[in-house]
Amino acid sequence: MVRAAVFLxxxxxxxxxxxxxxxxxxxxxxxxxxxxxxxxxxxxxxGGGDRKAAAEFEAGKKASGNCIExxxxxxxxxxxxxxxxxxxxLAGGLDCYWTVSSAIDEFLTAxxxxxxxxxxxxx
Numbered sequence: 001m002v003r004a005a006v007f008l009x010x011x012x013x014x015x016x017x018x019x020x021x022x023x024x025x026x027x028x029x030x031x032x033x034x035x036x037x038x039x040x041x042x043x044x045x046x047g048g049g050d051r052k053a054a055a056e057f058e059a060g061k062k063a064s065g066n067c068i069e070x071x072x073x074x075x076x077x078x079x080x081x082x083x084x085x086x087x088x089x090l091a092g093g094l095d096c097y098w099t100v101s102s103a104i105d106e107f108l109t110a111x112x113x114x115x116x117x118x119x120x121x122x123x
Contacts, residue, residue, distance in 0.1 A: 021077065021078040021106065022075060022076075022077060022078075023075070023076055023077070023078050023088070023104045023105060023106040023107075024073060024074065024075055024076070024104070024105045025070050025071070025072055025073060025074045025076060025103060025104060025105075026072065026102075026103050026104065026105050027072050027103055028069060028070070028071055028072050029069070029070050029099050029100065029103040030058060030067055030068075030069060030099065031067065031068055031069075031070050031088065031097035031098060031099035032061060032066055032067040032068075032097060032098050032099075033066050033067070033095055033096070033097055033098070034066060034098070035082070035085060035087075035098045037061055037066055037067055037098075038067070038085065038098045038099065038100075040057065041054065041057060041058055041061070041067070042100075044057055067097075068097060070088075070090070070097070070099070074090070075091060076088035076089060076090060076091070076104070077089040077090075077091070078104070078106060079096045080096065081101065083101060084100060084101055084102065085098050085099065085100060085101060086098070086099060086100070086101035086104055087099075088104065
């Protein structure tokens with residue numbers, strides 16, 4: 001009887017979908033399907049001087065769909081970690097995109113509301 005309950009519990013656990021840990025992007029960031037593409041983009045950006053090569057590389061990867069730009073305050077799911085990189089999945093998305101882990105806030109589960117401008121004083 002106990003054995004049947006254990007198998008039943010394992011069966012139910014296997015049927016539940018695996019859910020990625022929710023997180024929020026801290027800034028606009030580049031994310032790529034291939035870790036190597038993200039590393040190359042970072043290398044070109046940090047290479048100093050040749051901004052045109054970095055922009056062309058990123059534009060080509062974005063046009064092909066291999067890299068995307070994720071807006072600030074976007075809720076993402078965290079799939080994998082390889083410090084200093086992290087692989088995130090957009091809500092409803094099938095693909096995992098590598099980005100820099102420092103650009104992801106894993107402790108928030110909802111976007112931060114933009115700050116309101118100060119109220120104007122009546123004179």
